[in-house]
Structure formats: structure tokens, C-alpha cells
Amino acid sequence: MQKMMQQVVCTVDVVLLTLQDSALKVALLKRGRAPFKDVQALPGGYIHPDTDADTRDAALRMLAQKTAIQPPYLEQLATFSGPARDPRGWSISVVYYALVPFDVIGQAGQADVTLASVDKLPRLSFDHRAIVNTAVQRLRGKSQYSSLPCYLAGEAFTLPQLQRIYEALMGEALNKVSFRRKMVEMDMLEAIAGEFSAAGAHRPAQLYRLKPELRDQLTLIARGL
Amino acid sequence: MQKMMQQVVCTVDVVLLTLQDSALKVALLKRGRAPFKDVQALPGGYIHPDTDADTRDAALRMLAQKTAIQPPYLEQLATFSGPARDPRGWSISVVYYALVPFDVIGQAGQADVTLASVDKLPRLSFDHRAIVNTAVQRLRGKSQYSSLPCYLAGEAFTLPQLQRIYEALMGEALNKVSFRRKMVEMDMLEAIAGEFSAAGAHRPAQLYRLKPELRDQLTLIARGL
DNA sequence: GCAATAGTGTCTCTCAGACACTATGGT
DNA sequence: ACCATAGTGTCTGAGAGACACTATTGC
Known part of the structure; x- marks a missing residue:
């Protein structure tokens, strides 16, 4: 039973x-x-x-x-x-x-x-x-320390757009120069030949995408002790 | 049915x-x-x-x-x-x-x-x-960036002991000065009056413990963008 | 030309690591 | 005295942030 x-x-x-x-x-x-x-x-x-x-x-x-x-x-x-x-x-x-x-x-x-x-x-x-x-x-x-926010951007995005996403998530303004330095140092983005002009009366921004080989994998920032 | x-x-x-x-x-x-x-x-x-x-x-x-x-x-x-x-x-x-x-x-x-x-x-x-x-x-x-390894040490431990634990986990030698700076900056340890002499023929080391209020809570290192 | 935003060159200040020194125990 | 390890003062080089400058578009 x-x-x-x-x-x-x-x-x-x-x-x-x-x-x-x-x-x-x-x-x-x-x-x-x-x-x-x-x-x-x-x-x-x-x-x-x-x-x-x-x-x-x-x-x-x-x-x-x-x-x-x-x-x-x-x-x-x-x-x-x-x-x-x-x-x-x-x-x-x-x-x-x-x-x-x-x-x-x-x-x-x-x-x-x-x-x-x-x-x-x-x-x-x-x-x-x-x-x-x-x-x-x-x-x-x-x-704070990964490429995670990139997935909130679309397939292609500009660095200023991505920075605004990071800033929205972290709730604080980020330094433009440092942000760009970090992004190239993380080495996860690649520029796309075409540009971005829809923005309006100013210089267009370079479009980027996540490197295809890193598609489903986070990139981390070196940090720590 | x-x-x-x-x-x-x-x-x-x-x-x-x-x-x-x-x-x-x-x-x-x-x-x-x-x-x-x-x-x-x-x-x-x-x-x-x-x-x-x-x-x-x-x-x-x-x-x-x-x-x-x-x-x-x-x-x-x-x-x-x-x-x-x-x-x-x-x-x-x-x-x-x-x-x-x-x-x-x-x-x-x-x-x-x-x-x-x-x-x-x-x-x-x-x-x-x-x-x-x-x-x-x-x-x-x-x-890499938290107080987690402290739980592998006992109730009380010296900074050199703790450093050896971190080194064992991370698989690399750490800078003594930087390690100590980090530990005080993380502000999670408190010195105990008594010391540690069992070590042998050299200067005894200060004993520390996790601050009681942080007992069940990790302390993180500031990092990131 | 002007406004607006993208992108870069450079200076400075801070901080992490290296090194050397002092401190304190045992033998 | 000497050794071994604990702990600290200080110098230097790398990197983050601030600032200012150039670049490129629309109007």
C-alpha cells in the first residue's frame, strides 16, 4: 500500500x-x-x-x-x-x-x-x-561589470545609445571617454560599415553590433583585488 | 476522470x-x-x-x-x-x-x-x-570581488591567513599591500584584542573576525564602469 | 555660419603594485 | 645576534575622469 x-x-x-x-x-x-x-x-x-x-x-x-x-x-x-x-x-x-x-x-x-x-x-x-x-x-x-545591457539594445546600436542604456540601468551619468575606453577594452563590439543618420541635425554616429561569436555569452570587466 | x-x-x-x-x-x-x-x-x-x-x-x-x-x-x-x-x-x-x-x-x-x-x-x-x-x-x-572567502576561514583569522585563502581560490599570488588596503576599505573586519602566536619563530599576527552585523551578508568591492 | 551631437587628444589626480623598511616574536 | 614573518611608508606607473578640442551632419 x-x-x-x-x-x-x-x-x-x-x-x-x-x-x-x-x-x-x-x-x-x-x-x-x-x-x-x-x-x-x-x-x-x-x-x-x-x-x-x-x-x-x-x-x-x-x-x-x-x-x-x-x-x-x-x-x-x-x-x-x-x-x-x-x-x-x-x-x-x-x-x-x-x-x-x-x-x-x-x-x-x-x-x-x-x-x-x-x-x-x-x-x-x-x-x-x-x-x-x-x-x-x-x-x-x-x-556594473558586464555586457548584459547590450541585449536591451537592438541588433545594431550606436555607442551613445548604449551609454544611455547603461546610464538608465545604473541610475547615474557616465563619463563619455571612460565609457568608450571600456567598450573597446571589453572587445565585444564591432563597427558596422553603415552609419546612423536618422538622429537629425548633427553628426551621425557609428553603428555597432555584438561580435557574433560572443552572441550568447557575457563579457566581463576585469576587476577586484 | x-x-x-x-x-x-x-x-x-x-x-x-x-x-x-x-x-x-x-x-x-x-x-x-x-x-x-x-x-x-x-x-x-x-x-x-x-x-x-x-x-x-x-x-x-x-x-x-x-x-x-x-x-x-x-x-x-x-x-x-x-x-x-x-x-x-x-x-x-x-x-x-x-x-x-x-x-x-x-x-x-x-x-x-x-x-x-x-x-x-x-x-x-x-x-x-x-x-x-x-x-x-x-x-x-x-x-574576485567579495568577502565570500572569509567563510572558509574560521571564526577568527589573521590577514596573512586570509590572503592565502584568497590566493588559493584565485590561483595567483596577491600583492600584500594592496590586499590589506582592500580589506580595510571593504570595512568588514574588526581586530580582536588577542593575538596569534602559534605560528612560530616570528612576529605574531593580529587576529580579525567578520563584523557581527555583516555575518550573513557579503561585502562587495566597488568596481565596474 | 550655427546648432547639435559624435568622437578624440591630453592633462591631472588617484590608486594599485613594487620595494624597502621597521616591528616583534622565537631560537 | 639572527631568522622569519607581520605590518607600514613611499615611489612610480597605469588608468579613470575632466576638459577642451575637432568632426560631421541639417538647417
Whole structure:
């Protein structure tokens, strides 16, 4: 006779972040069913052991199904767990965070995706508020010393644009000369022949892109002891 | 009629690390049952939803049960998942890593705990080899710019001892003056009145300890752009 | 020419590392 | 006295930030 073993609810959630007008935003969806019906939540859902290769694969599936977005950057954030976070029972959520350029969200054209400023979150389902805050902390932290923010820029971008992204994330103005020095020293960008003129009445800026070989890999700044 | 839903096996594993003679070691246990009976494995086991407050709590329980150690530092590493890593089925392992001073392991006196050098791992169960490698990478990475290595030292330690720990982790010699400057600048240590003379025929060194208020919180080095 | 932003040359000030020195114990 | 290691004062070279200058567009 097998004893009934208490079950663990296994889910995956994704914190999809983007930068709109120098403000960091999260993608939210209104839940269609209980619990937290009609309350905003992160894109997420149950793991499907029969089809998901792993939790990362499940995260990509969530994004594809619910937002039709294939993110240029996706990384595991952390796993949240406990008896109280989900009314359905003792649960685990393996959380990933993704970065996308703002225009990618628009193109995906999912009308039911809401963008909320991470500094002024609405009421969220489960412990999603804490999860978003953790993701923002992680992004801000890593932005200090890595190429992570590049994934918030589009495929091609100018150095001034990239600097504005870094400044938005770190919340402080950066020295132009030092910033450029760092970027060349990190050796992760390559200039594109074409330029950028749409800006208006001034000198156009050189366009850059991430070196293809570094596409899915962060570049770090030397630092430390 | 409820369809039989394929189950996810939920476990927690702990990578318990220590430094012995300037070599980084992992604590391993020989498994007592299938799968991987008699093969070395990380301390770990099933989540107990009826008693564990969360996965961190479960990790502490694993350590207490299997090694009788209460680690001074415990942090979530990552979650590993997939259909193939455990023959019992599609599984998730939420992995934590812990740091302890070497002498704490001896005191715990668990005869069945083996220490293996992380550079020369024996055959391990499941995907535990990859897990250990991830933990070592994380520890080495964080050692570059945080107070993390302090938890490998005992309650009290001298600056030369601490420097040797950092050097062992980073695999390179550090400048004595710079190291000391960094330590005072990080402002996380406090001198203890008593000194340290056991060393032998030379000047004794000042003993330090982590400031109590920073006990469970890393101190980071300013860095970056 | 002028406004506006892109991009660079250069100076200075700070800080990390090297070195040498002093300090303090044991033998 | 001598050795060994702890701990500090100081010099120098590299790098970050500030500033000013040049470059290139639209009007």
C-alpha cells in the first residue's frame, strides 16, 4: 500500500525586461483563471515533463506561447519555493529572466502583454513582486561589470545609445571617454560599415553590433583585488 | 476522470566546500541505495513539503542529517533539471552551495563524509560532476570581488591567513599591500584584542573576525564602469 | 555660419603594485 | 645576534575622469 505523498507544484516563470524611454519595464499578463484570476502575473506555467527538455526549455515555451517572443538573452535567476506562495500547495518556481529590445515587444503584437515600470509595480499574483525585484537587482548588479545591457539594445546600436542604456540601468551619468575606453577594452563590439543618420541635425554616429561569436555569452570587466 | 499526470521528482542537493591545505574540496557521501548505489554523491534528497519551509530549509536539513554541519554560509547556486539526469524520471534539483572552515568538518565527526579535491573528482552520481563544477566556478568568480572567502576561514583569522585563502581560490599570488588596503576599505573586519602566536619563530599576527552585523551578508568591492 | 551631437587628444589626480623598511616574536 | 614573518611608508606607473578640442551632419 503506497502512502499518499504530498505533491510539489512545479512551475516556471519568466521576468521579461525591456527598456522604454530610459525606464525599466516588466512584461505582465492578466491571469485567465484561479488562483489570482484577473490579476497581473509573470508569464509562466507548469512544467511539462513529457515535452520540456529542461526548465530553460520550459521558459522559452512560456515566452513563445504567451508573448510570441524569442528573447536574445535568457538566464536562470533563482528558484522560489515554499508552502504559502501558491494557494494550490507547496510549490516551486524556477525563474528565468530575459532581456529584449523594446521594439521586439511591439513587433510580437501580443495585445494582452502589459508593460509595467519596475519601480511602480501593480498588484501581482503569487510572490511575483519579490521575484521581479530580485531580477531587477540582478540586472542592475550585472550591468556594473558586464555586457548584459547590450541585449536591451537592438541588433545594431550606436555607442551613445548604449551609454544611455547603461546610464538608465545604473541610475547615474557616465563619463563619455571612460565609457568608450571600456567598450573597446571589453572587445565585444564591432563597427558596422553603415552609419546612423536618422538622429537629425548633427553628426551621425557609428553603428555597432555584438561580435557574433560572443552572441550568447557575457563579457566581463576585469576587476577586484 | 483525472488523467495521470507525469510527475516531476523534486530534490535538493548541497555542494559543501572547504579548503584543506590550499586545495578546494567537496564533501561527498556514498549512496546507500539505488540509483547509483555505492557511488559518491552530494548530500541531498527529496523535498519534504510537509516539513520543509522552502528549499533552503531543505538544504539545511540535508546538511544536518547527513553531515551534522551547520554551515556559516549557504547560498542558492542554481536549479538543474531534465528527463535524463535521474533514472527515476524527469527531475529537478535545487542546488545550494555552502562554505565551511576545514576544522568544522572534522569536528562534526561524520566518518562517512569524504572530501575530494574539486580538480580531481571521482565518479559521481547523477549530474553531480557538472553541479560541482558550476559551484566552483561561482565561488571562484565571487571571490574576485567579495568577502565570500572569509567563510572558509574560521571564526577568527589573521590577514596573512586570509590572503592565502584568497590566493588559493584565485590561483595567483596577491600583492600584500594592496590586499590589506582592500580589506580595510571593504570595512568588514574588526581586530580582536588577542593575538596569534602559534605560528612560530616570528612576529605574531593580529587576529580579525567578520563584523557581527555583516555575518550573513557579503561585502562587495566597488568596481565596474 | 550655427546648432547639435559624435568622437578624440591630453592633462591631472588617484590608486594599485613594487620595494624597502621597521616591528616583534622565537631560537 | 639572527631568522622569519607581520605590518607600514613611499615611489612610480597605469588608468579613470575632466576638459577642451575637432568632426560631421541639417538647417
